Amino acid sequence: MKDRIKEYAKSIGFDLVGFTDADVFDIADVLRERGQKGYLSGLEKGDIEERIDPEKVLPGARSIIALGLYYGGAKKHENGKGRVSRSAWGRDYHTVLGSMMGELVEYLKKEYGAKSISLVDNNPMVEREIARRAGIGFYGKNCSIINPDMGSWIFLGEILTDLSIEPDAPLEHDCDDCERCIKACPTGAIAGPYEINAKKCLSYITVMKGFVPEEMKDKLQNRIYGCDICQEACPYNKINFRRNPTLALDIPYDMEDLSFILSMDNKRFMESFKQTSAGWRGRTVLQRNALIAAGNMRIKGLADTVAGLLADQRPVIRGTAAWALSRIMGAESLDILHRAYDAEKDEDVKREIEDAMYWMKEGN
Numbered sequence: 001m002k003d004r005i006k007e008y009a010k011s012i013g014f015d016l017v018g019f020t021d022a023d024v025f026d027i028a029d030v031l032r033e034r035g036q037k038g039y040l041s042g043l044e045k046g047d048i049e050e051r052i053d054p055e056k057v058l059p060g061a062r063s064i065i066a067l068g069l070y071y072g073g074a075k076k077h078e079n080g081k082g083r084v085s086r087s088a089w090g091r092d093y094h095t096v097l098g099s100m101m102g103e104l105v106e107y108l109k110k111e112y113g114a115k116s117i118s119l120v121d122n123n124p125m126v127e128r129e130i131a132r133r134a135g136i137g138f139y140g141k142n143c144s145i146i147n148p149d150m151g152s153w154i155f156l157g158e159i160l161t162d163l164s165i166e167p168d169a170p171l172e173h174d175c176d177d178c179e180r181c182i183k184a185c186p187t188g189a190i191a192g193p194y195e196i197n198a199k200k201c202l203s204y205i206t207v208m209k210g211f212v213p214e215e216m217k218d219k220l221q222n223r224i225y226g227c228d229i230c231q232e233a234c235p236y237n238k239i240n241f242r243r244n245p246t247l248a249l250d251i252p253y254d255m256e257d258l259s260f261i262l263s264m265d266n267k268r269f270m271e272s273f274k275q276t277s278a279g280w281r282g283r284t285v286l287q288r289n290a291l292i293a294a295g296n297m298r299i300k301g302l303a304d305t306v307a308g309l310l311a312d313q314r315p316v317i318r319g320t321a322a323w324a325l326s327r328i329m330g331a332e333s334l335d336i337l338h339r340a341y342d343a344e345k346d347e348d349v350k351r352e353i354e355d356a357m358y359w360m361k362e363g364n
């Protein structure tokens with residue numbers, strides 16, 4: 001049965017397939033400690049019990065099938081543009097994996113009468129722990145799951161089932177004395193080996209709502225969605241394999257073009273980012289990040305667009321536009337910022353404008 005399931009999963013297009021039992025995961029202390037240290041972002045789903053007990057997701061679960069889909073592949077980023085993480089370079093993986101796993105769930109039902117449920121980043125269960133236990137990868141020091149042959153550009157999905165399937169063994173592999181990801185991380189978010197402070201991670205910062213903390217704005221550089229730095233530094237990701245064709249998506253817009261992002265209305269957003277995994281937090285966070293990218297890169301050609309956004313309806317866009325304009329135009333933006341300040345009613349935005357003017361008065 002195990003071989004047949006594996007063969008079917010591969011025929012659907014999965015690159016990695018492994019099996020583990022449905023026993024409670026032995027990581028409660030680790031999760032508790034992360035919470036105590038303040039390393040959680042707040043986006044995590046569920047409480048600790050829900051994150052480690054398969055029985056809470058599928059009563060009667062006996063096995064878990066861990067699945068992986070490779071999403072690497074080379075792409076050149078152009079100067080003067082934003083940067084979107086590889087995970088969002090194609091169709092939204094939730095949709096792609098969701099439909100592939102739906103096919104596998106149907107197969108398990110038809111062939112074995114199994115009751116099964118598929119998960120892809122839509123449930124509290126700790127997916128990486130499932131992947132580790134099922135032997136499709138090992139934990140890297142940056143907490144990504146690394147397959148020794150494919151690296152860490154892998155989307156993970158899982159199927160919980162009431163079938164009893166012989167588990168695979170975890171891989172006997174580790175990072176050895178490598179620390180490249182820790183050294184490469186620009187914010188110190190990798191607090192130590194296997195320990196991420198999610199609040200300092202740029203992947204989280206790009207999707208957090210509201211104003212980006214001042215000390216993180218320059219660290220974001222030109223990131224619009226996600227951060228791939230620690231994975232790019234990893235020697236296991238040196239080789240780029242062919243991208244899985246199921247992820248291919250033809251979007252008629254350049255999602256790294258800051259001018260496009262800053263001017264996109266809801267319709268354009270639905271036709272572009274919303275087709276990918278970069279759209280789940282909505283249009284505003286992407287436009288806020290594009291303002292920060294324009295400011296960090298001092299793109300003079302965007303000065304008028306940025307100045308126009310000082311009158312936007314959304315406070316976070318007005319405040320971040322003030323920050324960006326001060327970086328792009330320097331002291332030349334003082335008059336414009338003064339006028340914006342006088343017209344502004346929102347206290348948070350006023351503070352952002354004040355900070356931007358203060359930064360220039362400091363001689364920047």
Ligand code: SF4
Pocket residue numbers: 142184185186187188189190196200201202203227228229230231
């Ligand atoms: S994703 Fe970026 S910010 Fe987060 S740990 Fe990796 S390098 Fe650091």
Ligand code: SF4
Pocket residue numbers: 140141142143174175178179180181182230233234235236
């Ligand atoms: S860069 Fe080195 S330490 Fe970091 S995950 Fe890769 S192998 Fe492990």
